[in-house]
Amino acid sequence: MDTQKGMHSAEHLSIKLLKAVLLCACTLGVLLSLVQVFLDAHLSNADIDRKAREMLAMIHDPASRAAYRLDTDMGQEVLNGLLEMKSVQMAAIHLDDTSKLARVERPIFASRYRLLSDYIFDPIRIYRQPLYSNEPEKEHFGELILSIDTAYEGKAFIQRSVVVIFAGIIRAIAMALLMYLICSTLLTRPMNRLIRHLSSIDPEEPGQQQLPVPEGNENNELGLWVRTANKLLTSINYHQSLRQKAEARIMRLSQYDYLTRLPNRRTLQKQINTFIQKAAKKHENIAILCLGLDDFKSLNAQVNFNAAEHILVKVSDRLRNCIGNKAYIGRLGEDQFAIIQSKIEQPYEAAEMAQSLIKQLDRPFEINGEQLTISATVGITLFPDDGEDVDTLLQQAEFAMIMAKSRSHNRYQFYVATIDTEIRQRKRLEMDLRQALEKRELSLAFQPQFNYQKGELVGAEALLRWNHPEKGLISPDMFIPMAEHSLDIIPIGNWVLENACQQLNKWHLDGHQNLRMAVNLSTIQLQDQNIADRIAFLLNKYQVPPETLELEVTETSIIDDLEASKAQLQNMKSIGVTLALDDFGTGYSSLGYLKQFPFDKIKIDKSFVEDLPDNRENCGIVEAIVQIGKSFGLKVLAEGVETVEQATYLAEKGCQEGQGYYYGKPLSAHDFISLISSQRVLSSNTQEKAGNHEAQGDNND
Template sequence: DYKRSFEQYVQAGAKIDAEQANYLAAAHTVEPLLEKLNAIAELNAYATRNNAETEARITMWAICAAVLLASLLGLTVALIISRSITKAVGECLGFASRVAQGDLSTRLLPKGESEFGTLAVALNRMTEVLEERDAELNQSNTLLQQEVRQHQLAAERAEYLTYYDGLTTLPNRTLFSKLLNQAIRLARRDGKQLAVLFVDLDRFKNINDTLGHEAGDLLLQEVGKRLQGCLRESDTVARLGGDEFVVLLPALHDAADAEVVARKILAATSKSFVALGQEFRVTASVGVSTYPKDGDDEQSLMKNADIAMYQAKEEGKNNFKFYSLQMNANSFERLALESSLRRALDHGEFQLHYQPKIDAHSSRIVGMEALLRWQHPELGIVAPTKFIPIAEETGLIVSIGKWVLKTACAQNVAWQQRGLPHLHMAVNLSRRQFSDEGLLRDVTSILEETGMSADLLELEITESTLMHDVDKAIRTLKAFRDTGVRLAIDNFGTGYSSLSNLTQFPIDTIKIDGSLIHDLSNHAENRGVAEAILAMGRNLSLTVVAECVETKAEADFLREHACDEFQGFYFSKAVTAAKFAELLEATTTTAQEA
């Protein structure tokens, strides 16, 4: 085995040597080929390097060209974008400039959905809001200017009305005061006289109430013009208020010149007026005071002219009076009466007298009228004509009237309790009472308190009071009628009521005014009016009472024309409650014996 292994080893070695020889032989064959390949490889490598360098140069130039082209493209795009932005910015600047100049109607045209498009929409919306705000501001400004103008006009009007009367455009009390004081200073310096004339229209209230306030205003305007026509250019006429005017006559040489003007004023105002298709007449009462005789200051001259004017009214109106010291005494007397009147009710100074109403056919007493008397502790009996107007003006008539009503009702009940006839008690109501809101309540309360039957109370209201406000008068009368109280129109025939008005009033009695009864036999006009009233009373089924019957002739005439009742001195004056009870007892006894 060892030998065989060795032989195998020798064989393998020989084989290896053979293989090595073959390898060497092949190596000698391959070596030139490798050298050749190496040369080729070197050639290829050189060529490759040249190609790479060429490609690198080409790539570099390509990159440079691309960069240049990109730059050119970028520059072009930037230029286009810049121009677009510049245009948009220019449009925005132009838009802003137009807006700044006040053109809020300008708008930008949105282009696409770019930022500038969005900005254009926002700016347009902003301008719309500004335009709306501007319109609101302009409207507010216009309203503010109108309000300012109205305030200016109101201020100018207020300043005008400070010195002038709004209705007549005449100077008012304030301006007249300045002019009068100036005239007094000049008269004192120059040693001259001046006159102040108070002018008050007579019965103006009746016209105002009957024809309406519009007619009254037209009348006042016309009176103002007529007064101006009576004066010199240097004279002044002013309206103090209501129907009161005042005239200033400066630099007079003689007080008699004032009389000339006063007569002119009376003549001018007495001419007929036409307003709203109605023709009517008024008159005036004029009071005159002069400087320095009747006063040396405004207050004295105005007060004394006013006193003189009231004196002219008391003496019949449509007249003028110069101030005198006697008038001042009368004025103080009036003030004293007013002061005493305020205490009279509390001091029990009032009393009632009763005047009987006589049946025209049987001559029996069928009723009575309660008449107020004032027993002054110092002056004695004060005539009603003196204190009733003062009570009206001061408003005391309401409380005095309530006392009269309560006292009269209580007295009538007392007579009934003595077994005397149940008669109608007539009580007068003044205009102030009739317009008092509490009158109906007071009447019903007094009837309940005294226990007198409502149908025995007759309330007398003057014709002029009813005509003051016809509609309200009708409502008030109907309210009284519902309580059962009787109603009478007093002093009928001297006012402005018509037949149509008379039929509207729910009344029971009309009393013919005493001025129409006086001396009927010698006054055909009075007879005609009396006959017409009596006929109207019969046709309307009203009781007709004649007041102030003082003679047999008057009674006979009234009886012949179917007058229902008489009242007057021919039968009896107003007497105290005790004497009236005696009259009732006497007539009752006579009637029983008959």
């Protein structure tokens, strides 16, 4: 179809150009005419005054003589001469004694232009000129008054103005039409011809036909445009063939994972659907296995990005070799794979396949000369027993895998109906958590921290608690990961920080100025660029000394981005708060972190405090951590202290502080202060041994 025919007439460039030119020209013509009218009004105004002054000057002498002589007839005759002027409405000669010597007057001129002219020039203008005697006395004896009706001059002015405005508009329109004709001839018509030629070009082979250069435009912008367009058409023709080849390649890549070269999720869904259709006709069974790598996120943080990708490639190769021709394998997501096993007779066949896949991953992977161990968990669903459509089966396989991971790793799990219920309960719990702050279901509990040298409680760790209205107390191990996954941990973490600072301020105001507060920061909070400013604001708001606020982070929270974490911790340290490394000894490179980051304290994980002092391995680990703390000038706090034997041993080995059920369970703020008020030295032997050990350490130094 012709391009111009398919275009609405109002959309033509020529019509738009004509409208624009006419509008601009008419506007400009009216503006210029108005300027001319304003100038004419100014001149007419001055002309009225000039003529009035001339008339006064013309009759001044005879009027003076008539007034001097008190000759009424002469004065009347002089004034009658002024009535020859149409604009004179009234003239009079007044004497000093307020008597009137002579006066002439006519009615005001009735004009249809009067309303406008009176606004411009005023209806009546009155002029006065004093009368004096002849030289040398020059005695004042009267006044000559002249009243001018401006309607006559106003009528002439308005008529001239109408002519000026209409003439200006007509001139503007004429110039606009002339400009339009010139533009249409030089630009619009050649463009229309080019459009017709463009419409005739075959889109499949655009380079086969060239646009002609309009005659007379070879060396101007239009000619340059045509030559550029021809080059573009040739280039399009060349690249179109390349695009077709690329599309074919993209089509292939869209069906396979770029990294592992396994079929991707979309291709898997199509293949499962094909298997389902065939199996339904032949009444066969299908097993769908969803295999997910265990703790791949932590492994990804442990190695660099390229090494993590290399691991995925090696995993996919092992799985592919293990399966061979017995099943169809594809990649579902980052660390998840799907295996479709068709024509199975019994469910145990799927279990055997899952077990063989898990076993294949037991052997370590060698990456950059380092041996890495990877485990996997498998969820299994069956067609047609568990479902009859692709999405349902895949979802159930993933649910089974998720539930298997929540219980343990390196195992397989068949889908059962209760899994849906468990998943939905978890989802429901996640939704309830989002409203927990608003509904005031969250609270803080405070677990005491004991100083072995001072022999007293010196602070508390703020622990978050969630009292669900239906389920009661929810374990932090369950809802904290939920909050981190959904990013609800940001408002919850801000709430914990503020309430901890507020409570610490209350304790200080009540006379417990030496108490400090420890607060855990999650990985998500540590990534928040505004966390340091938030902490500084709260310290200032509640007038909390910075050194009494202790912020705890774990190794796993800083390994995702070491440089960013270092900068964040440096910002917090500049505020003056205390920084503690929690769960020390359970991560990957603890000594390296102690050198790089500005920590003030390390906390021994409770797993190393268990069975002290009977467990030799734990004793060795605890003693080593205490020595590391001394070497780096860091305080050491032990978590999970539950017996007097553990407390005594830790104090003897130089551990400065302890925390655990031996000193008190997590308490409410009121109960914590009650414990502080009624506290006694938990063990005089503990304090004495700690002091002796400190003195011995000083002597050794």
